[in-house]
Amino acid sequence: MTAYTATVTVRLKEGVLDPEAETTKQALERLGFELDHLRSADQFELDLDAESADSAAERADEMAERLLANPTIHDYEVEVEQR
Template sequence: MRLTVLIRPKTGILDPQGEAVQRSLATLGFSVTRARVGRLVDLEVDEADPGSARDEVQRMCEKLLANPLIESFEILENLAEGS
């Protein structure tokens, strides 16, 4: 089963990359008051059951993929389905 995880800085955590994107867009004339930069991780898990696959990816995020002190994550199953 394929799943995608969206990982981004938690609210209130400094995001230098997001700030750089926001400033650059403003320089180009776009009205952007805030930009946050995160990352997507596409995973293929050896689980046929969607619930078990999601639970396994949840554990992966908690142990390695996201730093719980400064990042939040969201599991987006449908994003990788068409890939």
């Protein structure tokens, strides 16, 4: 077994409204910053032991499907690195 860190990044799907990101953008603009667009995402770094990077990615994928992301409104991506 090897120790891996799987990083799961969960974003709202294109077209899903994100009032929190909009509010953050407006707050930055009030502070004088100019920006075109702001998107927010949640990131989970999972430390786990697995036989291979592929099997670590597969388990992270399953955790995203079952708990970390809501497939109706979220897209997610998984990256795996050896620890």
